[in-house]
Amino acid sequence: MSDLPDDFKCTITNWEYIYDLCRTVSTQVKRDDFEPDVVVALARGGWFAGRCICDFLGLNDLTSLKMEHYVGTAQKTGEPQVRYPMPEGSVEGKDVLIIDDIADTGGSIKRADEYVRERNAGEVRTATLQLLGTSDFDPDFVGERLDEWAWIVYPWNFIEDMIDLIAGVMERADQEAFSRAEIRRCLSEYHSVERIEMEIAQPNRLGEVLAEMERRDVIESEGGKWRLV
Known part of the structure; x- marks a missing residue:
């Protein structure tokens, strides 16, 4: 179960706000002259962002990686683990952009970064739509940095x-x-x-x-x- 207090703060978002964060991340990727071959979206929170970023960057290759960390609202299972492995060869020799909705502790996207690199990918970059100040991992691209911790309710x-x-x-x-x-x-x-x-x-x-x-x-x-x- 979560070690959060009963009165933790929540912030509710909408589609338009999140879509704008996807655009912000994509703009950062373009400015950095990074041209990924494939986007790896972390399931489930990264799916919407992954598809939008493919549209912004003109990419057709989108795959998914399922990490298990939260099993409910603010309820952690412990250290993030890969639940469903990616198809064999899906990132081999390819430049990869890993995307998730948010980095709380940063554990999930850090583990995803390690997992993708272990599969002989080319250049690997990471991105999150939102980054909390509690994260120990700093992605390469961030749509929004949040200093105050809150549970984000996504659409x-x-x-x-x-x-x-x-x-x-x-x-x-x-x-x-x-x-x-x-x-x-x-x-x-x-x-x-x-x-x-x-x-x-x-x-x-x-x-x-x-x-x-x-x-x-x-x-x-x-x-x-x-x-x-």
């Missing part, structure tokens, strides 16, 4: 993260049933997720998340309130 895992966050605050709060307003209050209290921030980044989606939590038997509704199952 591609918005529902997944919000389910974990909402279930967590409902479990910790001293009451059995919660209205929408009370859920929002707990998200603000425990994770600094303010209503206006969430509505700007992901408008009108709390109801969607609650409905999905019901579908997955995480919560049940009664009289306009929800409780954990």
Whole structure:
């Protein structure tokens, strides 16, 4: 389980913001005159960035490397490990750009860099859309540097993260049933997720998340309130 405190800060992002970070990384790659033959996107967070960067750089060769580090919202498994090896020969003799969404400790992208180099790649560079100040690894290209630690909720895992966050605050709060307003209050209290921030980044989606939590038997509704199952 995570060693984070119960009240860790979260920041919610949207597609446009992340797309701009992909453009920033691609611009840095071009300015550095690095011309990769293949982009290796770390699964799952790096998939969107990998595809966008291929578009920006005019590349067709995109492959994936699955690292296992986080198994849930802010829940680490320990040292990052390669879960699914890349196809044999997929990077051999090729210049490679490795991309991930974020470097927290930097462990995942550092291990990916080592793994790719072990497979006889040519020149290898690394990139992340966001880099936290807690990272021990400094990628070659960074879309944005964040001094303050926060759990970043990306558009591609918005529902997944919000389910974990909402279930967590409902479990910790001293009451059995919660209205929408009370859920929002707990998200603000425990994770600094303010209503206006969430509505700007992901408008009108709390109801969607609650409905999905019901579908997955995480919560049940009664009289306009929800409780954990």
